[in-house]
Amino acid sequence: MKMAIGKYVVLLAVSFGLVFTGCKKYLAANSNISNQVPTTAGDLQALLNRFLFDSPTPIIASDDYFLQYSGWSSMYSIFDQMNYLWDANTPDEGSWAVAYNYIENYNTVLDNINNVSLGDSSAGALPRIKARALFLRAYTFLNLVQVYTKGYDSATAKGDLGICLRTTSSATASSIRATMEETYNQIINDFKTAAVSLPVTEQFSTTPTKVAAYGALARVYLSMSDFVNAKAYADSCLTYNSNLIDFNTLDSNSRYSSPTPQLNPEIIFYTEINGSEVLKSSRALVDSNLYSSYDFNDLRRPMYFRSSSLGGFTFNGSYSHEQSANVFDGIAVDEIYLIRAECEARTSEGYLSGMDDLNTLLKTRWLNTVPFPTFSATSADDALMQILIERRKELLFRGQRKSDLERNNLEPQYAVTLSRDLNGVVYSLPANDLRYAYLIPENVIALGGIVQNPR
């Protein structure tokens, strides 16, 4: 009996052995084709292909629109209602987590860039992918800056609170709020590094290019009031792309006038804001004074606006193909012209070229059956004032207004107080108010141990 049992123990052992021979390989199979550890350049590129939605807050916080009480009260989100009124104690719940989730993707690309194989990709793919990731990260950082910090003030930037400059994909790294100076340095350096390896053109305007990096740098320097650098990068950008659409070629009688985004030659880098119910065209109305400031021969008037049943006008002119709340906030040639024009006007000897740039732009916006009233200025200040007005009129609903307000508010002659009238109650936001920097969500403060924006 003992022998017999022994025999079967051996048999058992052999069969177990068979089961586990090659076990490691057998169990190494991927359990879900959708789930991959990034191993190839293609995997990293896929992480960058996710469409980048920006925070709607820079537009929500701006004076590009207003709500009637019925529109305000019919919103279902209390956060949207409170944020519309610049409520001092309501944090911007959504933007932080969304933006840092994108940043995690970009950091995963940057952390794995040296560990992946080329796969199907061509030899030059990896440096390009790295540059794209750097560009997209900087662009997302910039979007966060526009929500959660006050404007860049070179006098105090060394001590002002910036954002968390997360540059690793590790979930265990702690969060620290950088200063504004560090924040801007990071963004500028990333864009500059990216610009070196990015190609001039891409198949899709959602993919970063060298031109887009120059455009972004012009935007960043402008928001820092560094007009010399802003002008230099605007110049570089326009060297590659100075296309403007002649609005006469658009059909303003069409129910929907905006050209489809891919066909729009002005677009340098395409992003949209994450639609918010605040900005729905059935709710958000444009100030009638602003509307009437457009000349009758200014084609932006019929292209940008349509009359609303609520009374007044609603915005219709986004380069986005969505007519609802997802408006375009990417980089386009018209913005770069305006940046360069402003920088030229800010440097006293160049204001005439600033007016030239303004005329180049506005000519394409003007009805071509009437003579174009060439804009002229008598002084740098006059030029600047005109350029700033046209900037406001051109870049409506483009996400740049909040940044412009913060920048201009630092100069008393351009400072404005915003106000909202809700059922007769007026809420106002004075220039340089602390509320320009939205509160960071409470769980970020508690779990990340970072400093909240002051109130």
Add this chain to the structure above:
Amino acid sequence: MQFSAYVAKPPERCREIIDKQGVTAGKGMALFRSADAQKLFQIMRLTAIILLASTISVTAKAYSQTFSLSFRNASLEQVFQSIRKQALKQQSQLAFSYYQEDIQGLTTSVEIKGAGITETLNECLKGLPLSFTIENNIISLKRKSTPALNEAQQDSTVTVKGLILNENNEPLVGATVSVKGKTLFVTTNESGIFQLNEILSGSEIVISHVGYSTEVIKIKDKLYIKLSLKLNVANLQDVSVVYNNGYQGVAKDRATGSYDFVDRKLFEREVGPDVISKLDGIASGVFFDKRAQTGSLFDNGVNINNMSIRGISTIESNATPLVVVDNFPYTGDPNNINPNDVESITILKDAAAASIWGTQAGNGVIVITTKKGALNVPLKVTFNANFSIQKPSNPFKSPNFLGPADYVTAEKFLFSQGDYDGILVDPTDPAVTPVVEILSQERNGTITADQANAQIDALTTHDVRNDELKYFLRDRTSQQYAVNLAGGSSQATYYLSVGYDKINSQAVADGIDRFTINSYNTYRPIKNLELTGNISYTQSNGANYSTIGSVSNLYPYAQVADAQGNPLPVVTGYSAAFAQSAVQNGYLNWQDYPLQELRDRSNQTISKSIDNRFVGGAKYTFMPGITADISYQYEYGTSQNNTLNTVDSYVARNEINEYTDFSGSNEFPIPIGDILNTSNGTTLSQDGRGQINFNKVIGMSELTAIGGGEVREVKVDGQSNILYGYSHQLGTVQPVDYVDYFQLYPSGNYQTVPFNTQVSETLNRFTSIYFNGSDTYRGRYTLSASARKDAANVYGVNANQKGTPLYSLGGGWKISNEPFYHVKAISFLNLRATFGYSGINPAAFALPIISYSSVGSYFTNLPYANVSSPANPNLIWEKVSQINLAVDFSSFKQIISGSFEYYRKHSTNLIGPAPLDPTTGFSSIDENSANIKGDGVDLQLNTKNIQGRVSWETNLIISYNKSKVTKYIGYSYNSNAPIASDYVGAAQGIAPKNGIILESVYAYKWEGLDPATGDPQGYYQGKVSKDYEDIMNDSIRNLVYKGSAIPLYFGSIRNAFGYKGFSLSANIAFRFAYWFQRPTISYSAFYQGLEGATSSGANIDFDKRWQKPGDEKLTTVPSMNYPADQTRDMFYANAEPNFLKGDNVKLQDIRLAYQLDNKIRRFGFSRIEVYGYVRDLGVLWRANREHLDPDYLGIPPAKTFSFGIKGVF
């Protein structure tokens, strides 16, 4: 194939197992000589088809064996043991059959070498008062009688052989055959066969079996007996129950673990097309959470997905029990199993029972044992046919629908507030109800107020629910037909079944049918080798027409047909004017005619699923008690869902029109034609297993052990697609431009044509090694142990953590078998205790994983991926430990029997989300962050209240389970600390919290309505408050704790009555100690519904709303406010008044059957039963005064009446 024969004292005196070697080692088949077989065949019907003459001849090997013995004053037992062992070594088995008293105290001295068996025995028994006979390797010993008598006996003795069958004419194993007035017993073997030697002619033999009526037969000559025992109506707990755990059979009397056994009789009591829902109310510890009823027409939402065994063991991972069919996990939809193929179901509840399934067993295991043929049994044909009918759900009973009057009241109110102003002038022409159109005309002055009122009055005389009843609903009917053939020869067994089920849903045009074929064959080509082949095929086809759901969501005065029954358009999607003008603008008709669509079947989903299963196995017996088997399962299932929206359907017309803008350049980018949505899925699972079984009696020990290894792979593929311009007649599709953006009309959005081609593929692999053993000593003490190690390709988990070792230990003590045990009243008493671990398959990943989206990126359609979870390389497998303490008892004659089990379950390392600083990119990280501790009791009590011509039997099941969260760090995603709004409510899957019952019910403290405004009032910081935002963000300490959302106590009581051929039984189910949340009005949701011209968000509580001061004394429903305040609605919905005690007692079903017996024999039937069955008879008692059924907060189901017939021939 075993034969058991032993001589014993009557049971009450026989406490010692005499010698059961014969039971395990005898060769039953060898006893069956061809001459006898021929005789048998003559008796049997229809044998020619299947039975082959037995060709196995007896090889009395014992006669050629040699033995060497050397004993001095040794007990006979010792000597016999030595003889058996020597025989075994010589590849033969010997069994000794004797009467313990006969050899008590006898000793012998023997000294022989190489002697034959006869010589050996003569030598051993020399001088002792014993004689022996050897037949078929069984050595029978008996006391020598006086020679005279002995001779007389020998002259007239006969050998009686026979076959004992049960009520279904299947072999009855373990029936006792005894000679009246003698102490000679044998029991029938696996084939129901027995043999009694040397019976005095003229004796009476008594054939009995627990649960069956005893038969007495007088012996006249050497004889073959074939007899069917009748089922004793007052059927008892069957002592010869063998639990099947999917790897081995475990005899009930030697089991230490916790099993629940549902035999065929109980299982077939209920009429229904599926297997799992039949366990509701008949298995202890099994709970179906009926709050979330999603399922197919087969199971009505009572299925594996809302089933739990002994409470919930996990938080994030898969919480469904494992389903095993015969030996292998069943990957397909359990609804594909034909319940008529089920022989019995064993539910493995504790660690000792379930641990054999390792990491798949943490949620419990359901082992379905299918019907099979048996050796040496003639062909038997069994059939079952039944028909069920049920009234449709009455839409007038829905609490989530408001009649025309109330709806118009709300519309007028919103209109007066200007809520529709934007919608009425919206350039995208959204849907506006006729009443709002009229109100708008009145305001514009187009019509007068009187005209407006008259028009509205005319409209609202109509109620869409009447249309629903008239045109869209019907009685639900279901039909079931099943036939099976079973039998076997001496070398092969077979089972073949065919089943067909058809359900016509209450929704006109919806239905499903299922066709099953199942065969299970065994074959013994050579001695010691048994081959098994099981093939099953299931095909089911369903049709689903989706418009019924949308009709019940229309505004209540919508009219789908005129008085003559001609279809009318209703307002959906766009305003009536817009929809009407579409055709003249060049578009397809843009109006929605739900009734026309129903009649044309122009919007129908056809689903088809096929499940194939093949199981092959080989079992080789090396020597008695040691076998090895290998088995393999291949299961391949496909499912296909085709939704065809013909060009006549609103869906297709709407989509084609939307993409067309005549003012732009896009004319019909979606071609005018049908749109076909297809989705296909395949599941391929393969299992291989090698196992060695050991089954021996060594001394006083009965040893059972298995060990083996297995490999399992499950591959699931899926694909979906949309085809445009599809022509059913031609089988053609048309190409579509997926790349360009088209501006939609009238919304103006730019969109590409939906592409929706998705491909998914998952592959799960498992490897395991396992061992399971038990030893029963002296028939009283049982010890069991098991160990298993599982590994899987859980992608990302560090390789060294891929495997998880699990084990269990158990012990049993049959006190009533102890010599000192003398409690007459409790004739059977058994204690059991087990402890062990099982595991749960993880659903989390540990390496940085990027997840590819199945659709392309927004805007560019490029493939894109996202980092889907943060890296956590420290994840380990979830474990469930369980202690089980049990006592089984039965009174004298088993008038009262039952079991009581207490268990404590501890789930540890549960993977759950732990909050993470969102700056990392994630709001949470999966960690082994939670523990759950559960205590529970399962009580089963069976009583035979009346026995005899009239019988009455009661079965009671009570289960208690209370699971508490002992650790949990994953709070809500948006906040670091738990706040009140995270925990209120009684919805499924509410956030767990330390120290509370897993699914707890919390409510906002309630302070009535504000007498001035009708606003709901709660408490904040101890003061009455209407600041809902603050209340919702308050600490959970300030919430009112109600109790569990899942009944802590549940069970059923079943009474069965019998009289002659009649049997009547009723099952009453009860659930106690829990709370539920009733739906109520949420004005914000209701207004959204109104704005969209639908009834969504409506609730009859609207009728009870506060309207004027004083109402607050009569109602808790807040006043209608404008604008709606979501936080006010959320506060009220989760405030105290909307939580009610769920306790209830329901009459689950009644079954009445009549069994025709002997009268039908001459027609060839051995049994026919006609039966009637009614289910969901209603609530007998409930704790809530609102008359609500906590299981069905919508429309409670109507009674189902079933009639059927089943029989055997």
